[in-house]
Amino acid sequence: xxxxxxxxxxxxxxxxxxxxxAxxxxxxxxxAxxxxxxxxxxxxxxxPVHPDERRPHDEIQEAVLDVSYAGRGNRRxxxxxxxxxxxxxxxxxxxxxxLAVLAVxxxxxxxxxxxxxxxxxxxxxxxxxxILEVAGSTFxxxxxxxxxxxxxxxxLAYFIALKVGRWEIPLLLALALSDELNPLIRIFGWRTILAxxxxxxxxxxxxxxxxxxxxxxLFTRFSVVLVLTASWMxxxxxxxxxxxxxxxxRVLEAASDLGAGWFTTFRTVILPLTATGxxxxxxxxFIPIVSDFATPGLVGGTSGRMLASVIEDLFTRRGEWxxxxxxxxxxxxxxxxxxxxxxxxxxIRNLDTST
Amino acid sequence: MRAMKPERTSxxxxxxxxxLARRRRTATAVRVTFLAVMALLLFGxxxxxxxxxxxxxxxxxxxxxxxxxxxxxxxxxxxxAWDSLRAxxxxxLVVTPMCLLLGLxxxxxxxxxxxxxxxxxxxxxxxxxxxxxxxxxxxxxIFFSLVDVRLSLWTVGxxxxxxxxxxxxxxxSAQLVRLDPHIxxxxxxxxxxxxxxxxHVIIPLLxxxxxxxAVFVFSWSFNNFIVSFFTAGFDNTFPIWVFSSLRRARDxxxxxxxxxxxxxVQIVVIVGVWQLLKVRLERRGQDIRDVVAxx
Numbered sequence: 001x002x003x004x005x006x007x008x009x010x011x012x013x014x015x016x017x018x019x020x021x022a023x024x025x026x027x028x029x030x031x032a033x034x035x036x037x038x039x040x041x042x043x044x045x046x047x048p049v050h051p052d053e054r055r056p057h058d059e060i061q062e063a064v065l066d067v068s069y070a071g072r073g074n075r076r077x078x079x080x081x082x083x084x085x086x087x088x089x090x091x092x093x094x095x096x097x098x099l100a101v102l103a104v105x106x107x108x109x110x111x112x113x114x115x116x117x118x119x120x121x122x123x124x125x126x127x128x129x130x131i132l133e134v135a136g137s138t139f140x141x142x143x144x145x146x147x148x149x150x151x152x153x154x155x156l157a158y159f160i161a162l163k164v165g166r167w168e169i170p171l172l173l174a175l176a177l178s179d180e181l182n183p184l185i186r187i188f189g190w191r192t193i194l195a196x197x198x199x200x201x202x203x204x205x206x207x208x209x210x211x212x213x214x215x216x217x218l219f220t221r222f223s224v225v226l227v228l229t230a231s232w233m234x235x236x237x238x239x240x241x242x243x244x245x246x247x248x249x250r251v252l253e254a255a256s257d258l259g260a261g262w263f264t265t266f267r268t269v270i271l272p273l274t275a276t277g278x279x280x281x282x283x284x285x286f287i288p289i290v291s292d293f294a295t296p297g298l299v300g301g302t303s304g305r306m307l308a309s310v311i312e313d314l315f316t317r318r319g320e321w322x323x324x325x326x327x328x329x330x331x332x333x334x335x336x337x338x339x340x341x342x343x344x345x346x347x348i349r350n351l352d353t354s355t
Numbered sequence: 356m357r358a359m360k361p362e363r364t365s366x367x368x369x370x371x372x373x374x375l376a377r378r379r380r381t382a383t384a385v386r387v388t389f390l391a392v393m394a395l396l397l398f399g400x401x402x403x404x405x406x407x408x409x410x411x412x413x414x415x416x417x418x419x420x421x422x423x424x425x426x427x428x429x430x431x432x433x434x435x436a437w438d439s440l441r442a443x444x445x446x447x448l449v450v451t452p453m454c455l456l457l458g459l460x461x462x463x464x465x466x467x468x469x470x471x472x473x474x475x476x477x478x479x480x481x482x483x484x485x486x487x488x489x490x491x492x493x494x495x496x497i498f499f500s501l502v503d504v505r506l507s508l509w510t511v512g513x514x515x516x517x518x519x520x521x522x523x524x525x526x527x528s529a530q531l532v533r534l535d536p537h538i539x540x541x542x543x544x545x546x547x548x549x550x551x552x553x554x555h556v557i558i559p560l561l562x563x564x565x566x567x568x569a570v571f572v573f574s575w576s577f578n579n580f581i582v583s584f585f586t587a588g589f590d591n592t593f594p595i596w597v598f599s600s601l602r603r604a605r606d607x608x609x610x611x612x613x614x615x616x617x618x619x620v621q622i623v624v625i626v627g628v629w630q631l632l633k634v635r636l637e638r639r640g641q642d643i644r645d646v647v648a649x650x
Contacts, residue, residue: 077470079464079468079549080464080467080468080469080470080473081464081470082549083460083461083463083464083468083549084460084461084464084465084472084476086457086460087457087458087460087461087480087520087524088461088476088479088480090457090516090517090520091479091480091482091483091517091521094495094498094513094514094516094517095482095483095491095517096479097498098491098494098495098497098498099486099490099494101494101497101498101501102490102493102494102497102498105497152393152396155389156389156390156393159386159389159390163386164386168644169633169643169644171390172643172644172647172648173626173629173633173643173647174394174397175397175647176625176629176647177622177625177626177629178397178398179574180570180571180574180578180621180625181401181578181618181621181622182577182578182593182594182597182614182617182618182621183578183580183594184578184580184594184597184598184601185400185401185404185597185614185617185618186400186401187400187601188400188404188597188601188610188611188614189399189400189401189402189403189404189614190400191601192400192403192404192407192611193399193400193403199403229396230396230397230400233393233396233397234397238647238648239648241648242648245644245648287485287487288487288488290487291487291488291489291490291581292489292581293489293581294580294581294598297598297602298598298601298602308489311489311493312489312584315493315496315585316585321497324493325493325497328489328490328493328494331487331489331490332486332487332490335487339485
């Protein structure tokens with residue numbers, strides 16, 4: 001019951017915004033075990049990530065907990081429930097409750113004179129060819145964005161974590177800052193840059209590189225991928241950074257002492273050690289990208305339409321809540337499967353490289 | 356590139372030295388270029404907006420027709436925008452302390468006690484962080500209509516609490532696990548109860564991390580678009596106002612002036628707060644990198 005490494009938990013901690021989820025559920029006793037396991041990368045935030053670096057605190061804390069449970073167990077037994085009940089109550093009411101309602105709605109037809117009895121009509125309506133087409137293109141666009149994101153974020157995280165020295169904290173804070181600026185304003189900025197009379201076209205024409213304005217810059221799949229990539233960059237870099245931070249510097253020094261060049265070090269040391277963090281990052285960015293409708297809605301035009309825009313449309317303009325719920329639920333299931341598979345793959349991969 | 360042609364007479368050592376130096380210079384150049392490109396990707400759009408907000412032209416783009424503050428003046432009269440801005444600020448100001456409280460309670464319980472349901476509750480509390488916001492927003496919309504609550508800024512606030520307080524739980528537990536458990540136990544031995552311990556011992560120690568969490572939660576709430584969009588009803592938050600203005604492509608220079616203004620304030624405030632927190636964290640022997648990399 002208390003084991004934080006159950007599958008459900010794994011999914012919870014595989015996310016981005018909270019890859020230190022594990023820290024919340026791991027108590028000190030499990031902490032050390034955990035850090036020694038394959039999850040080290042994803043659970044970077046645990047702190048003592050390297051097994052050798054188990055701090056004295058952990059043992060003390062273990063002992064303290066044991067003593068306090070033996071000695072004053074009665075006095076403290078109620079305490080955690082007092083603290084945890086309000087947060088859990090809030091989530092049960094406003095998170096689990098609504099999700100349950102959504103699930104129920106997806107099996108009922110209430111509009112168009114439906115009587116609310118159990119039906120699969122919504123799901124049938126949700127898998128029409130035209131929606132499936134958008135789903136396919138959503139998947140392609142999200143995957144491309146995710147790959148570009150990783151290709152750019154990985155070296156950036158590498159530089160920030162291991163290479164820039166005293167610039168590390170300023171750069172990290174710059175990332176946090178860019179994450180805390182308004183995403184819609186950023187999208188607006190991209191529209192200004194990519195528009196027909198925008199920055200890119202004007203510069204290209206003034207330099208004589210193009211004669212007419214390029215019209216594939218905005219309201220196309222290109223702009224969707226570009227803006228998605230730029231928008232979710234901090235979400236990709238920060239977990240990767242955390243994963244890189246768990247690499248013991250001595251390992252890198254050893255690699256260099258043994259004559260490995262940077263590429264060999266990268267391929268044989270850094271990449272395997274951050275594999276789990278890498279997969280966790282894929283999941284972290286994939287989920288928000290798939291459910292983003294502001295970006296495709298504002299820079300996607302018709303060709304860059306994505307599934308989230310369809311859902312938005314069903315709920316806000318067409319009033320098809322049942323179909324919308326069904327589609328939303330399918331999206332959740334697909335993302336869940338993606339999360340789970342990535343997690344499985346990461347575990348297996350990591351076991352391989354550690355032997 | 357001052358690539359030295361190795362002289363035939365020179366011993367091998369200097370030649371290696373020069374090759375290494377050259378390689379290091381190239382590496383630095385590559386690194387700086389790369390970082391510059393990433394900075395453009397992250398901050399370029401905001402900079403471009405800022406520049407064009409002073410352009411006299413009604414079209415946001417070239418040619419540049421000379422500087423003006425006209426759009427800022429027009430922005431002052433855009434009441435819908437200021438209303439939405441006030442709404443966003445109000446929501447964030449209410450949501451932030453709520454999230455801090457809920458996050459603190461849950462983090463304290465999860466990282467300082469062992470109890471039967473700890474694993475389950477821990478996973479459950481972190482679940483909103485992995486569920487797409489689209490799903491949370493949509494389910495909130497259906498839920499509130501089912502229980503007959505009119506959508507308003509209040510419903511937005513409630514949903515913001517749901518999505519944001521688990522982040523505080525995660526950030527604070529990460530730091531709580533790092534704290535010396537002796538302190539907690541000493542406080543109990545000296546006769547303090549759990550609540551007094553939390554109030555007089557744990558909270559003061561965690562203050563900088565709580566501050567950092569507040570920055571994140573405030574920004575999440577202030578910037579959130581997807582969840583607000585579904586649960587705001589006829590009310591507008593600032594991101595919703597920006598979205599609808601962009602969609603209708605109306606008064607774009609005014610939107611631009613406002614966006615620039617907001618971004619400027621955000622940058623100043625956030626940089627200032629982070630700087631302050633960095634100093635405070637360092638004074639307590641905590642590392643700001645642990646706090647940021649958790650978010």
